[in-house]
Amino acid sequence: MKQTWIQTWIKFQRLIKLLVAIMVVFTIHLAYSAPNLEIDTPAINALKSSMQARHGQLAPFYGSGAIGLTSNGLIAVRDAKALPLKDRQGINALVASENTDRSKLYQEIAVANGHPEWGSSIQDAFAGRWIDKAQTGWYYQAAGGWTQK
Amino acid sequence: MEKNILVLLLAGVLTACVTINIYFPAAAAQEAADQIIDDVWKIKEGDAKAPGAASETPTQDK
Numbered sequence: 001m002k003q004t005w006i007q008t009w010i011k012f013q014r015l016i017k018l019l020v021a022i023m024v025v026f027t028i029h030l031a032y033s034a035p036n037l038e039i040d041t042p043a044i045n046a047l048k049s050s051m052q053a054r055h056g057q058l059a060p061f062y063g064s065g066a067i068g069l070t071s072n073g074l075i076a077v078r079d080a081k082a083l084p085l086k087d088r089q090g091i092n093a094l095v096a097s098e099n100t101d102r103s104k105l106y107q108e109i110a111v112a113n114g115h116p117e118w119g120s121s122i123q124d125a126f127a128g129r130w131i132d133k134a135q136t137g138w139y140y141q142a143a144g145g146w147t148q149k
Numbered sequence: 150m151e152k153n154i155l156v157l158l159l160a161g162v163l164t165a166c167v168t169i170n171i172y173f174p175a176a177a178a179q180e181a182a183d184q185i186i187d188d189v190w191k192i193k194e195g196d197a198k199a200p201g202a203a204s205e206t207p208t209q210d211k
Contacts, residue, residue, distance in 0.1 A: 015154065022158050037174065037181040044185075051189045109181060118173055125178035126186070133186050 038112045047105045054098055061087075067095060068139035068146055073106065073127035074099045078139050078146055102126075 058075070061067040061083070068078035075098055080088055106126060110118040131140045131149075139146045186192070 018155065018158070037177045039181045039185060048185060048188055052191070055189060055191070105185070109178075115173075118178075121173045121175070122178050122182075125175065126182045129179060129182040129186055133183075133190065133192060 037109060039109060041108070041112045043108045044105065044112060047101050047108060051098065051101050051105070054094070054101070057094060058098060061091065061094075062135070062138045065137075065139050065148070066091065068141060069130050069134055071127060071131075071141040073123045073130060074102055076141075 058067060062069075064082045065079055066077065066082040066087075067075050070076050075095055077091055077095055080091065083091060103123075106123040107116070107119045109122050110116050134140060134149050136149050138149050140149060141147070
């Protein structure tokens with residue numbers, strides 16, 4: 001009778017040790033699988049530098065309000081009249097290429113992290129951040145329409 | 150008996166791992182967005198006044 005009690009106790013102790021070991025493994029696993037999205041791939045870097053270069057052309061238009069940030073993480077022509085005549089032609093192409101790059105960027109990040117279906121969630125995450133980081137005076141799309149920061 | 154429990158626990162741990170990876174990591178996405186936007190807009194840390202990106206001449210603060 002006493003013998004079995006001790007055996008049970010030893011088994012119980014082993015079980016506890018096992019549990020602790022599993023918890024440790026699980027904690028380490030959590031720490032490592034937790035959040036860092038891969039954003040350092042050739043495709044992403046290429047899109048970044050293309051957008052970086054284009055920003056030089058776009059910046060004055062953000063400032064004048066000709067272009068605004070949309071609520072879905074893209075940009076749009078807001079007020080073509082704010083532009084000198086000579087710029088009105090080129091601006092649509094500029095906006096279109098920027099939006100192509102942005103859409104590709106969101107999708108590339110999703111793909112780089114093994115979840116192509118994350119594209120639209122990533123786009124949403126960016127949408128808020130673009131607007132938060134916009135300079136004072138720039139326009140962004142809010143619920144009530146274009147709003148100046 | 151013990152083996153069964155071990156198998157069960159392992160299965161539990163593995164399921165948990167899979168679950169974690171399925172959910173969209175919103176916080177990580179925001180961080181990634183911040184990094185990329187800072188690069189694209191050339192926003193430097195501690196630089197409240199963002200650069201006029203078109204200017205090629207280096208701005209010198211006195």
